Amino acid sequence: xxxxxxxxxxxxxxxxxxxxxxxxxxxxxxxxxxxxxxxxxxxxxxxxxxxxxxxxxxxxxxxxxxxxxxxxxxxxxxxxxxxxxxxxxxxxxxxxxxxxxxxxxxxxxxxxxxxxxxxxxxxxxxxxxxxxxxxxxxxxxxxxxxxxxxxxxxxxxxxxxxxxxxxxxxxxxxxxxxxxxxxxxxxxxxxxxxxxxxxxxxxxxxxxxxxxxxxxxxxxxxxxxxxxxxxxxxxxxxxxxxxxxxxxxxxxxxxxxxxxxxxxxxxxxxxxxxxxxxxxxxxxxxxxxxxxxxxxxxxxxxxxxxxxxxx
Ligand SMILES: NC(=O)c1ccc[n+]([C@@H]2O[C@H](COP(=O)([O-])OP(=O)(O)OC[C@H]3O[C@@H](n4cnc5c(N)ncnc54)[C@H](OP(=O)(O)O)[C@@H]3O)[C@@H](O)[C@H]2O)c1
Numbered sequence: 001x002x003x004x005x006x007x008x009x010x011x012x013x014x015x016x017x018x019x020x021x022x023x024x025x026x027x028x029x030x031x032x033x034x035x036x037x038x039x040x041x042x043x044x045x046x047x048x049x050x051x052x053x054x055x056x057x058x059x060x061x062x063x064x065x066x067x068x069x070x071x072x073x074x075x076x077x078x079x080x081x082x083x084x085x086x087x088x089x090x091x092x093x094x095x096x097x098x099x100x101x102x103x104x105x106x107x108x109x110x111x112x113x114x115x116x117x118x119x120x121x122x123x124x125x126x127x128x129x130x131x132x133x134x135x136x137x138x139x140x141x142x143x144x145x146x147x148x149x150x151x152x153x154x155x156x157x158x159x160x161x162x163x164x165x166x167x168x169x170x171x172x173x174x175x176x177x178x179x180x181x182x183x184x185x186x187x188x189x190x191x192x193x194x195x196x197x198x199x200x201x202x203x204x205x206x207x208x209x210x211x212x213x214x215x216x217x218x219x220x221x222x223x224x225x226x227x228x229x230x231x232x233x234x235x236x237x238x239x240x241x242x243x244x245x246x247x248x249x250x251x252x253x254x255x256x257x258x259x260x261x262x263x264x265x266x267x268x269x270x271x272x273x274x275x276x277x278x279x280x281x282x283x284x285x286x287x288x289x290x291x292x293x294x295x296x297x298x299x300x301x302x303x304x305x306x307x308x309x310x311x
Pocket of ligand 1: 040041042045127128131151152153154155156157158175176177178180195213214216234235236255256257258301302
């Protein structure tokens with residue numbers, strides 16, 4: 001089978017498409033034919049070695065955490081899925097490797113794909129949706145009718161977070177580039193701000209939750225627009241100080257997404273009910289994937305997720 005691998009941390013130059021033996025699933029695993037896998041910024045952060053504390057030192061490594069596909073083989077004793085089931089799921093950073101024709105996934109990090117969404121859409125859900133659920137529900141304790149600010153509301157995490165916030169009838173203020181205003185409105189954002197022209201601090205508004213998916217809001221300043229019991233959510237901690245701050249402050253939360261079965265199941269239910277739908281901006285095949293990763297890492301603007309398909 002064909003799979004993108006690398007033998008040491010570094011730039012995109014380390015990546016190559018190798019022909020390797022199809023893996024065999026262990027007792028708690030399943031072999032899946034990958035139909036689609038989506039790209040996330042974390043993929044190049046892992047490849048560069050930035051997250052080696054979590055991704056480990058064993059090589060060769062694969063790349064990609066999100067997948068959707070068809071169950072080909074069950075590990076011994078597994079009964080949750082039948083061969084031929086359509087599924088989606090997530091690989092933890094250490095086991096990344098979904099940019100491949102086949103993948104072995106943990107049975108408990110795989111769920112059935114709702115019939116009303118495509119493999120491409122399903123392959124976008126785990127990382128961004130899991131992060132958004134952990135942030136808004138578990139750390140932010142989002143409640144009905146709250147005022148929520150989402151910085152980066154049309155980005156990967158931001159656009160799913162917006163849709164999840166709307167399931168709580170939140171009033172969402174979203175910050176994105178001016179070109180994406182119409183998309184933000186379609187996603188449900190009530191007040192759209194262009195980050196080049198408008199300043200959220202001039203709105204005279206206080207928020208229950210500020211979800212900074214971009215990582216460029218200062219908590220010190222953001223506190224001035226947080227309600228008394230408001231919570232600031234950061235998914236881009238930049239250093240130990242940020243992490244320490246997150247540990248001691250009840251209003252400032254750092255999120256390191258550890259996607260679990262319950263998140264995948266909830267994302268499947270929300271998708272089946274038509275309440276969330278990932279936006280896809282670009283579809284490439286496995287041969288084009290390294291170049292697509294490279295362009296995204298260099299800052300290419302794609303409105304919606306970039307998805308790798310195996311046809
Ligand atoms: N801690 C975790 O567990 C975790 C989980 C997932 C993601 N992350 C991190 O979170 C970040 C976002 O991930 P993602 O998948 O959402 O990335 P993404 O799809 O690239 O989205 C980033 C968004 O930020 C917007 N943006 C850029 N400059 C901005 C500004 N000055 N003000 C407001 N918005 C701005 C971009 O909008 P335009 O294109 O319109 O400029 C883009 O839509 C990445 O760094 C990723 O590694 C962390």
